Amino acid sequence: MSRPTLTVDLSAVAANTRLLASAARGALMAVVKADGFGHGDAGVARTALASGATALGVTSVEEALALRRDGVEAPVLSWLNPVDAPFDEAVRAGVELAVPSPAHLQAIAAAARRTGRPARLHLHVDIGMARDGASPLEWDALCAAARSAELAGDVRVVGVMGHLGWADQPCDPLNRHGRERFLEAVAAARAAGLRPGTRHLAATAATLTAPDTHFELCRVGAGLAGIDPSGTTRLHPALTLTAPVVAVREVPAGTHVGYGRTYATSRRAWLALLPVGYADGIPRAASGSAWVQLRGRRRRVVGAVSMDCVVVEAGEDPVALGETATVFGPGASGEPTTADWARWAGTLEHEIVTGIGPRVARRTLTAPQLAVSA
Numbered sequence: 001m002s003r004p005t006l007t008v009d010l011s012a013v014a015a016n017t018r019l020l021a022s023a024a025r026g027a028l029m030a031v032v033k034a035d036g037f038g039h040g041d042a043g044v045a046r047t048a049l050a051s052g053a054t055a056l057g058v059t060s061v062e063e064a065l066a067l068r069r070d071g072v073e074a075p076v077l078s079w080l081n082p083v084d085a086p087f088d089e090a091v092r093a094g095v096e097l098a099v100p101s102p103a104h105l106q107a108i109a110a111a112a113r114r115t116g117r118p119a120r121l122h123l124h125v126d127i128g129m130a131r132d133g134a135s136p137l138e139w140d141a142l143c144a145a146a147r148s149a150e151l152a153g154d155v156r157v158v159g160v161m162g163h164l165g166w167a168d169q170p171c172d173p174l175n176r177h178g179r180e181r182f183l184e185a186v187a188a189a190r191a192a193g194l195r196p197g198t199r200h201l202a203a204t205a206a207t208l209t210a211p212d213t214h215f216e217l218c219r220v221g222a223g224l225a226g227i228d229p230s231g232t233t234r235l236h237p238a239l240t241l242t243a244p245v246v247a248v249r250e251v252p253a254g255t256h257v258g259y260g261r262t263y264a265t266s267r268r269a270w271l272a273l274l275p276v277g278y279a280d281g282i283p284r285a286a287s288g289s290a291w292v293q294l295r296g297r298r299r300r301v302v303g304a305v306s307m308d309c310v311v312v313e314a315g316e317d318p319v320a321l322g323e324t325a326t327v328f329g330p331g332a333s334g335e336p337t338t339a340d341w342a343r344w345a346g347t348l349e350h351e352i353v354t355g356i357g358p359r360v361a362r363r364t365l366t367a368p369q370l371a372v373s374a
């Protein structure tokens with residue numbers, strides 16, 4: 001492999017989807033925001049739909065429209081948009097929209113009137129993160145406005161959604177409190193005359209650990225990518241990042257490596273240069289802790305991670321130009337994982353998998369059941 005390459009194994013995504021779909025009491029939505037958590041949105045979408053998911057979720061309308069352009073016809077919900085987002089196009093493309101405020105509702109209802117087609121809406125309630133979703137103070141006004149827009153024929157409220165703020169700590173009492181606030185919000189929507197058939201609250205961690213939050217639909221993203229924020233379930237990582245050795249040199253003991261003289265070799269050693277750096281998503285904060293796999297062995301990344309490259313100390317082995325190092329993979333062959341990189345960098349695995357930059361080539365291994373049906 002002559003270029004840095006990210007290989008996406010969609011059969012891992014298929015296995016993760018099957019596991020999550022069997023855990024969910026209701027239906028499963030595959031969240032493919034941020035390019036399918038860095039795994040390729042259309043590939044993850046198709047794989048998940050063939051493996052038990054029945055709907056897709058994204059943040060922006062643009063992401064939803066990109067799926068439509070890729071030929072994905074399944075229900076898609078978009079939940080994080082500015083008030084002047086291209087709602088006309090979204091309604092025309094049959095994209096369902098989450099509504100976090102009366103201003104968004106008015107913009108979407110106007111788009112639906114222009115389009116001549118009712119918009120399918122999910123009212124989004126904030127249940128304790130003060131982030132997206134309507135604040136409790138605005139909720140009743142939002143429900144009343146949504147009911148008026150329904151009676152005018154502009155919209156149909158098909159769901160109510162919320163998001164748990166402490167999803168990685170399933171036993172945290174804040175989750176119980178969040179669930180209660182969610183149910184109160186649903187009750188208020190019904191009192192306003194709305195009939196939201198799809199209540200959805202759970203993301204990956206709650207799908208795996210808190211069945212009383214499942215209702216009609218679970219929204220899972222991280223789990224499809226093999227990440228379990230609850231730490232309870234073994235899922236399948238799907239990404240492998242490899243990089244070629246583009247330079248080698250033998251250096252004496254005491255040789256400083258990289259910017260800032262942060263590291264010096266303690267003995268004569270071979271150094272190998274890999275052309276991936278922080279612009280490619282290799283976190284600089286992992287400098288001093290990280291290692292990669294080269295010739296089947298752990299080799300330390302030495303000196304600071306640069307924008308474009310890292311240096312690996314390869315011991316006494318003369319490394320050849322063009323050999324391939326595994327920066328991370330599923331871990332089955334002793335290579336480091338994205339969880340290792342997240343630990344070294346003091347961050348979440350989510351940030352590693354979504355951070356791989358555009359210079360890295362992509363290669364996708366299609367899941368067998370999709371190859372057959374294609």
Ligand SMILES: *Cc1c(COP(=O)(O)O)cnc(C)c1O
Pocket residue numbers: 031033079163167202203204205219220221222223229
């Ligand atoms: C990203 C996201 C999800 C998916 O969460 P995971 O923990 O990655 O499964 C669900 N709902 C909302 C609103 C999100 O933004």
